[in-house]
Amino acid sequence: AGAPSPTLELASRSPSGGAAGPLLTPSQSLDGGRRSGYIPIGYRGSYPIGRDAQADAKFRRVARITVCGKTSLAKEVFGDTLNESRDPDRPPERYTSRYYLKFNFLEQAFDKLSDSGFHMVACSSTGTCAFASSTDQSEDKIWTSYTEYVFCRE
Amino acid sequence: AGAPSPTLELASRSPSGGAAGPLLTPSQSLDGGRRSGYIPIGYRGSYPIGRDAQADAKFRRVARITVCGKTSLAKEVFGDTLNESRDPDRPPERYTSRYYLKFNFLEQAFDKLSDSGFHMVACSSTGTCAFASSTDQSEDKIWTSYTEYVFCRE
Amino acid sequence: AGAPSPTLELASRSPSGGAAGPLLTPSQSLDGGRRSGYIPIGYRGSYPIGRDAQADAKFRRVARITVCGKTSLAKEVFGDTLNESRDPDRPPERYTSRYYLKFNFLEQAFDKLSDSGFHMVACSSTGTCAFASSTDQSEDKIWTSYTEYVFCRE
Amino acid sequence: AGAPSPTLELASRSPSGGAAGPLLTPSQSLDGGRRSGYIPIGYRGSYPIGRDAQADAKFRRVARITVCGKTSLAKEVFGDTLNESRDPDRPPERYTSRYYLKFNFLEQAFDKLSDSGFHMVACSSTGTCAFASSTDQSEDKIWTSYTEYVFCRE
Amino acid sequence: AGAPSPTLELASRSPSGGAAGPLLTPSQSLDGGRRSGYIPIGYRGSYPIGRDAQADAKFRRVARITVCGKTSLAKEVFGDTLNESRDPDRPPERYTSRYYLKFNFLEQAFDKLSDSGFHMVACSSTGTCAFASSTDQSEDKIWTSYTEYVFCRE
Numbered sequence: 001a002g003a004p005s006p007t008l009e010l011a012s013r014s015p016s017g018g019a020a021g022p023l024l025t026p027s028q029s030l031d032g033g034r035r036s037g038y039i040p041i042g043y044r045g046s047y048p049i050g051r052d053a054q055a056d057a058k059f060r061r062v063a064r065i066t067v068c069g070k071t072s073l074a075k076e077v078f079g080d081t082l083n084e085s086r087d088p089d090r091p092p093e094r095y096t097s098r099y100y101l102k103f104n105f106l107e108q109a110f111d112k113l114s115d116s117g118f119h120m121v122a123c124s125s126t127g128t129c130a131f132a133s134s135t136d137q138s139e140d141k142i143w144t145s146y147t148e149y150v151f152c153r154e
Numbered sequence: 155a156g157a158p159s160p161t162l163e164l165a166s167r168s169p170s171g172g173a174a175g176p177l178l179t180p181s182q183s184l185d186g187g188r189r190s191g192y193i194p195i196g197y198r199g200s201y202p203i204g205r206d207a208q209a210d211a212k213f214r215r216v217a218r219i220t221v222c223g224k225t226s227l228a229k230e231v232f233g234d235t236l237n238e239s240r241d242p243d244r245p246p247e248r249y250t251s252r253y254y255l256k257f258n259f260l261e262q263a264f265d266k267l268s269d270s271g272f273h274m275v276a277c278s279s280t281g282t283c284a285f286a287s288s289t290d291q292s293e294d295k296i297w298t299s300y301t302e303y304v305f306c307r308e
Numbered sequence: 309a310g311a312p313s314p315t316l317e318l319a320s321r322s323p324s325g326g327a328a329g330p331l332l333t334p335s336q337s338l339d340g341g342r343r344s345g346y347i348p349i350g351y352r353g354s355y356p357i358g359r360d361a362q363a364d365a366k367f368r369r370v371a372r373i374t375v376c377g378k379t380s381l382a383k384e385v386f387g388d389t390l391n392e393s394r395d396p397d398r399p400p401e402r403y404t405s406r407y408y409l410k411f412n413f414l415e416q417a418f419d420k421l422s423d424s425g426f427h428m429v430a431c432s433s434t435g436t437c438a439f440a441s442s443t444d445q446s447e448d449k450i451w452t453s454y455t456e457y458v459f460c461r462e
Numbered sequence: 463a464g465a466p467s468p469t470l471e472l473a474s475r476s477p478s479g480g481a482a483g484p485l486l487t488p489s490q491s492l493d494g495g496r497r498s499g500y501i502p503i504g505y506r507g508s509y510p511i512g513r514d515a516q517a518d519a520k521f522r523r524v525a526r527i528t529v530c531g532k533t534s535l536a537k538e539v540f541g542d543t544l545n546e547s548r549d550p551d552r553p554p555e556r557y558t559s560r561y562y563l564k565f566n567f568l569e570q571a572f573d574k575l576s577d578s579g580f581h582m583v584a585c586s587s588t589g590t591c592a593f594a595s596s597t598d599q600s601e602d603k604i605w606t607s608y609t610e611y612v613f614c615r616e
Numbered sequence: 617a618g619a620p621s622p623t624l625e626l627a628s629r630s631p632s633g634g635a636a637g638p639l640l641t642p643s644q645s646l647d648g649g650r651r652s653g654y655i656p657i658g659y660r661g662s663y664p665i666g667r668d669a670q671a672d673a674k675f676r677r678v679a680r681i682t683v684c685g686k687t688s689l690a691k692e693v694f695g696d697t698l699n700e701s702r703d704p705d706r707p708p709e710r711y712t713s714r715y716y717l718k719f720n721f722l723e724q725a726f727d728k729l730s731d732s733g734f735h736m737v738a739c740s741s742t743g744t745c746a747f748a749s750s751t752d753q754s755e756d757k758i759w760t761s762y763t764e765y766v767f768c769r770e
Contacts, residue, residue, distance in 0.1 A: 027727040038726040038736070044674055045280075045300070058198055058218050059240070060251045060300070064674050069723040086675070095721035097676045105249035107223040110192040111181040114308075120192070123304060124741040125278040126661075126761040145280040145300070146661070146676070146761070150739060154730075199434075199454070212352055212372050213394070214405045214454070259403035261377040264346040265335040268462075274346070277458065279432040299434040299454070353588075353608070366506055366526050367548070368559045368608070413557035415531040418500040419489040422616075428500075431612060433586040453588040453608070507742075507762070520660055520680050521702070522713045522762070567711035569685040572654040573643040576770075582654075585766065587740040607742040607762070 027070075035153070039069040039077065039118060041109050042148040065109055067099040073153075074099050077116045078109075106149070118151040181224075189307075193223040193231065193272060195263050196302040219263055221253040227307075228253050231270045232263075260303070272305040335378075343461075347377040347385065347426060349417050350456040373417055375407040381461075382407050385424045386417075414457070426459040489532075497615070501531040501539065501580060503571050504610040527571055529561040535615075536561050539578045540571075568611070580613040643686075651769075655685040655693065655734060657725050658764040681725055683715040689769075690715050693732045694725075722765070734767040 027036050043062045067074050067082065072092035074082055078101060084090070087098035101109060110120070125147040181190050197216045221228050221236065226246035228236055232255060238244070241252035255263060264274070279301040335344050351370045375382050375390065380400035382390060386409060392398070395406035409417060418428070433455040489498050505524045529536050529544065534554035536544055540563060546552070549560035563571060572582070587609040643652050659678045683690050683698065688708035690698055694717060700706070703714035717725060726736070741763040 027731055036727075036730055038723050038730070040676075040723070042676060058254070059220055060194075060196060060222060060302075062251070066675055068676060068721075070727070095724050097678070097721065100674070105222075105251065107192050107194070108249050110306075111190075111224070114190055114192070114306075115181050119308075120275050120304065120306065121736050122739040122765070123276040123278045124739045124763060125280040125300075125302075126741040126763070146741075147278060147280070147302075148676075148741075148763075149276070149304070150736065150765070152730075152736065154735075212408070213374055214348075214350060214376060214456075216405070259376075259405065261346050261348070262403050265344075265378070268344055268346070268460075269335050273462075274429050274458065274460065277430040277432045279434040279454075279456075301432060301434070301456075303430070303458070366562070367528055368502075368504060368530060368610075370559070413530075413559065415500050415502070416557050419498075419532070422498055422500070422614075423489055427616075428583050428612065428614065431584040431586045433588040433608075433610075455586060455588070455610075457584070457612070520716070521682055522656075522658060522684060522764075524713070567684075567713065569654050569656070570711050572768075573652075573686070576652055576654070576768075577643050581770075582737050582766065582768065585738040585740045587742040587762075587764075609740060609742070609764075611738070611766070 035073065037070055037073045038150060038152050039067065039073055039113060040148050040150045041106065041113070042066045042068070042146060043106065045145045045147065062104050062106060065101040065104060065106060066097070067101060067109075068097040069095060071096050071099075077112055077118070081112070110149070110151075113151045116153070118153045121150050121152045123147065123149040189227065191224055191227045192304060192306050193221065193227055193267060194302050194304045195260065195267070196220045196222070196300060197260065199299045199301065216258050216260060219255040219258060219260060220251070221255060221263075222251040223249060225250050225253075231266055231272070235266070264303070264305075267305045270307070272307045275304050275306045277301065277303040343381065345378055345381045346458060346460050347375065347381055347421060348456050348458045349414065349421070350374045350376070350454060351414065353453045353455065370412050370414060373409040373412060373414060374405070375409060375417075376405040377403060379404050379407075385420055385426070389420070418457070418459075421459045424461070426461045429458050429460045431455065431457040497535065499532055499535045500612060500614050501529065501535055501575060502610050502612045503568065503575070504528045504530070504608060505568065507607045507609065524566050524568060527563040527566060527568060528559070529563060529571075530559040531557060533558050533561075539574055539580070543574070572611070572613075575613045578615070580615045583612050583614045585609065585611040651689065653686055653689045654766060654768050655683065655689055655729060656764050656766045657722065657729070658682045658684070658762060659722065661761045661763065678720050678722060681717040681720060681722060682713070683717060683725075684713040685711060687712050687715070693728055693734070697728070726765070726767075729767045732769070734769045737766050737768045739763065739765040 043065050045061060045063075067078065070092075071084075071087075071090045071094055074096070075092070078099075081102045083100050083102050086100070087096045090096050103109075113119075125145055197219050199215060199217075221232065224246075225238075225241075225244045225248055228250070229246070232253075235256045237254050237256050240254070241250045244250050257263075267273075279299055351373050353369060353371075375386065378400075379392075379395075379398045379402055382404070383400075386407075389410045391408050391410050394408070395404045398404050411417075421427075433453055505527050507523060507525075529540065532554075533546075533549075533552045533556055536558070537554070540561075543564045545562050545564050548562070549558045552558050565571075575581075587607055659681050661677060661679075683694065686708075687700075687703075687706045687710055690712070691708070694715075697718045699716050699718050702716070703712045706712050719725075729735075741761055
């Protein structure tokens, strides 16, 4: 645990040759054991507005599932289904808000989180509207939301 | 469990001739036993805006209840009240966001989920507005929301 | 319990002369015992927008409290404070989204639900805006929301 | 407890000379003991919109904290920090949605509720927008929200 | 504890030479012990609207994390990562809504709260829209939201 590594800053706080427990908080674990933490899962939704919206687009559409939190936790949970291309080479003790998943089913992400001992503690949604201005009637009327599901492992 | 099937990828991870337990996570169960998982129930609401809205339309209106999650879980909970026509022939280990219910009472869906051991863990709503442009005063003023109730079985 | 009734479909699933338990799910109870279920309480709020809103209208205004869920549960909880005029003669095993209360204090409804063994499990709100078009500056600027509190009895 | 009082209607339901328990629900208590109930705390927020909003107004602004619920509970929790001027002389067994607090820190209200045995069970927010019309560019662009935190004592 | 201090008002309520417990509520602690309380963490988000929004800006963007609550609790949890410049010299028993953090990762704040014994009890989001008026098409179309995560230590 004392070897040069991305977690050096944390490791240097560990006592040499002793149990790291007393000096480490629950969200810190040098031996790779199970650690506490939060992982929010989010997506931005879009919908047609107006008469077309009534006809067909009733279903949830998820274009991309984003993952926030400590990079080591995200990698532990999602493994090779995690796309790190937008925030590459992030040290394991650092945080990111630019990971996303290679699949687009929220419940698949929920199951992976559940399998790793996380449970959903909260969710929230924000909505807004975009619309055609009076001089541009051809613009599509869409609106987007950002919905976030917060998972926690204690 | 080793026969060619849509769940082959999962099945191939099962030990031959032994208890599947140790290699399967809580959300995986090859013997058809009770499995953990998430099922979000959603609907899009619409309301008249303006003076008419004040007069009568006080009540919740649900045009269609959508069901997301693993197809096998959705079928276990909702049985033949599930409409799979928008996402037919989906293998049981796959996920969907295009199932919906043949009835329109949210609480009836809640009860079916409760009867199968699920409980509500979160809900969220997004709202937006649609409105008449300055050149089209005849358009109905409506707004739509997307409300989602997330259920979990542990 | 086997007599012709609106709950015949359910009643016909009951074993004759035996304990109904094994064939009934938690949300079903033929002997009038305590049953599990969900009751969402909702209201639509309205507010003035603009400078007037800053002056006085700080308080929550509830014009009508709507009640959704199984009719028998709603009647058990709210008794003669329940207005069924918008969905009359609804069989006890059916669901409604058109009941409302004869009083307008949300907390009074919460207390009645609590007294019947229900507790709040979630709430959500959606908001939107209505506004004056460029050709009609006299229209009042109001916005409405729909807020829902979901109660459950297990 | 049998003296003429605003709670006479309730008091008349109490058995004379016996334990009131069996006939009183958890939200009713004639002897001034600890009672169950809900107290929602709310506020309406306002924000500048546009470039100014990016510069400074990052912080939550609470102009007035409103208190809803049974008047006796509100008085028990908030004591002389409760402003009853907008709903004066309200009997203790009645409900109000027009009390507010003499201070403007939400967490101070949370602490008082916590000290009285209440805990937060839910919160929700609604947002909307107000904006300048095409003929009145001088109007301030603000938006308001209503956020509510629901507390419960069981 | 009896020395002149910003907490004098509270200190004066403490019995001299005795256990302070019986006269202090759970949110009050003169000996620096672990105290109950609420700390909401918030941020305001901004997003491009329209076609550009579809292309890239899928990720959550947090410009500043604000901290509300009792100043002593905020300092205990966040230490020197707390920026008090917008509300300096605040006595420890007072409340603030103008602290913010020197880092911008929400999950890092969540972990610090978790390490101090707090857990998330609720979260909410409000959204709105800002848009170009008909006479100013050059204005960027953005919208902002305010999202708040409420943490509690019991």
